[in-house]
Amino acid sequence: MDPGVFARGAALVAPELIGCTLLHGDAGGMIVEVEAYDRTDPASHSFNGPTRRNAAMFGSPGTAYVYRSYGMHWCFNIVCEPGSAVLVRALEPTRGLDAMRKRRGTVLPRLLCSGPGRLCQALAITAEQDGLPLDHPPFVLLAREGPVAVAAGTRIGITKGADTPWRFALADSPFLSRPLRRREPVPALSAGSALR
DNA sequence: CCTACGATCCCCT
């Protein structure tokens, strides 16, 4: 996928990522849930400017930003324009099911990649992948095949910016980390987007 | 179904 499509605000890119396929190594699946963060957003790691932790968030569009969450989990983002990124929160697992089951310690498809921490454990994503380009091995990012129904809602697990509807999900997917609360359709996204 | 809480640690103030 052309890195140029990521050189826009995360809130624009985020809904277009729904339905795309993310692979790391031999495991991965279809993106069904994401959240957008940017510099104007008090919930964002980039809100107060560059630091050591968020350095990759100010890197090139189309690269990875990986950070440690709550001391024990990893979370994976796709960098968009400088200081903005899309947190990938859930996949519908399609590739490398055995490897993901082994890493996650469960056979339930629901519990493999539904949640940012689970997703990183299933795909073996850690700080080692921080800053890596996503159009190059070990990563693969594939455009979606057909139209998808994307819905928006408020983001999860934050206190600041809690009302900003920058969570986007594949409507009715059983692989979301949590159901959408406020469910608003995202207009003009069913057929064409820059990510095709 | 739901809410509550502890684990665990690096980064930032």
Added chain:
DNA sequence: GGGGATCGTAGGC
């Protein structure tokens, strides 16, 4: 010195 862009388990209804 404090606080998370989380997860799993335990318990109540």
